[in-house]
Amino acid sequence: MEEFLKHSLFGLSGLLGVVCAVLVVTRKNPIYSALFLIVLLGTIAIDFFLLQAEFLGFMQLLVYAGAIMVLFLFVIMLINPRGDSLPDEGGATDRWVAFGVALLIFSLLFTAIAKSPRLKEFDSFPGMAAVPETVMGTPARTADHGSLTAFGYEMFTTHLFVFELTSILVLSAIVGAVHLSLRPRRRKREETEAALDSSHGREEHAHV
């Protein structure tokens, strides 16, 4: 019964995910695209939970579906694009080429998974079985696999160096973002005022 529930949950979330992914690409209005993307990220979180990777599942919800997508929506609403103000997308030829490339990549990835001999092993839902017994000589299939403790332990021992390196990554990103977004000081006030004026104007326009 539990197996059946897991399978049906996976089937439902997978189906929902695919439908949402298609809608993200096809919707003309960016707000709808962003909203469907949130649902899509949620379905991926469900997959993580089914694989007993609770920590990743929560991170997926908190970081992607939560923080990043809220930022997305804010940016979209600030730019406030109308349907007719969006630039034309590529012509029919571009679309066919893109479709062809996408089909090629899909078939490559699909066969990679379909041809896998492991697929036959998965009579029951993978869960633990998908995790190799040892990673770099240390047992990986511990009882608390996927939990915060196991995750943190790995991060601060095996991958300590890479963890430290990410601090340089974040620092570079901050330095770069500050440089690219810093505005000239003298004109700053004028620009802010101009931006405020135009946003007021837009609101009035919306009321009319």
Add this chain to the structure above:
Amino acid sequence: MPINLVSADYAAILPAVILIATGLAVLIADLFVTDDGYDNPSSEKSHLVWIGVCGAALAFAALFVPSGLLFGAWSENGVASGSEVVFLGALRLDAFGGFAAAIIIVAAGLTTLSSGGYLAAQGQNRGEFYGLVYLGGGAMVLLAQATNLISIFVAIETLSLTVYVLAGFFRKWKLGAEGAAKYFILGAFSSGFLLLGMAFVYGATGEISLAALGKSTADPYLMNVGLLLILVGFGFKVGAVPFHSWVPDAYQGAPATAAGWMAVAVKVCSFAALIRVVVAAGQGGVADAAIGKMLAALAVVTMVLGNLAALNQTNIKRMLAYSGIAHSGYLLIPVVLAFQGTPDPKVGAGALFYLVAYLLMTIGAFTVVAMVSNGDTDREELESYNGLAKRQPFVAFAMTVSLLSLAGMPGTVGFLGKLTIFKDAVYSGPYLYLAFVGILASLVSVYYYLRPIVAMYFREEGETIEIVENNWGVKLTLVLTSFGTIALFFCGKSVHELSVRSIQSITG
């Protein structure tokens, strides 16, 4: 599992740590310049340049300390140094990483030296430029040493972020914003391929170390698809055709000295990581032979299309960008040979030696572009070079040396580099045709490399253009690059031997 750091751990990361510390020092030192215009920093800030150059010199010296990366290969005659896995497999202390690190560090030093006057003339001499060069440089050095999938990915992301910003560093340029946006989006896209490929390899082997690429697995097809996706990701990073569309726009919009940095340093570390990947994959025999053929096809297409597209460029930066694509094609030849796993363990050495040549000639050429354009986009067209030899004979000479070396003319190190690569291909047997295509492609390339030279020496100056800004750092860079380009032709043997010993530290 407690972590005990031993001296090898420290020795392995010392050059990278020095580079990153230099980047931080530059960022902090920039804060003390208070009398500079905030919106238009146009003073030369030579103290920042000095901090940068000293940091690069220190990092270079750190390669040669006892138990340092290059110490073994340099001192023990012909014996590869004992290489060690450090940080639980994240990095490896070996001469191969050391050799690539040396090129990256020299590139960082030369870029700093040539940028001060150029950025100041643009009114954009901000400390962030040098900070990003050195932070990115540290990540590049670590990428050249990285031996597991996670450290490779994080190092690539770190260095990519810094070069995206450098590509759009001149915020006033519309072209800069366009180039940086294209570079960023395509770079993120290619990172997706890389990461998916890594996930597949992990799925097939259950290991994240590069050595896993060579081990037999129950699922070879998944493993090969993963390897293919990883190679596509690297193809984007080195700008191989058909993944090259971002290169001309990114180089054209970037500050000229940053374009030189992007061309050299990103290629060096990406090719170093790529060679590690193909050596690991090729040695095991799990990787499908078809992947070798695909790599060879990639090399052919990149060499041919890169050179053909460069033929009718009128903008010197775009021309050098397509030339950079073509050089990625030449550099893919040793990668193909290393994948094939010939009994000769030194086939990849051609790539390392060629990258030294590429460093000197490319930085030289982009420094001249920086001097002539002086920050003005209109002066990046070929016509701006008309009659340059009369006004600035030394600058014209340095440009000529760099271009002739890029074309592979005898008398310059570019010739030796091409010779090494093509010779390896000829001896390899099945990939003889790569050498044939490469020689034909470089013959074609002579045409477009000669066009600026003809303009400089044989054309009359059309309109009177201001004499380019002169600056000690730029001049010193040009002296070093043109001297190095010529000198290494005559005494490149020791560098070549060092590159051979370096490659043996991963293949032998």
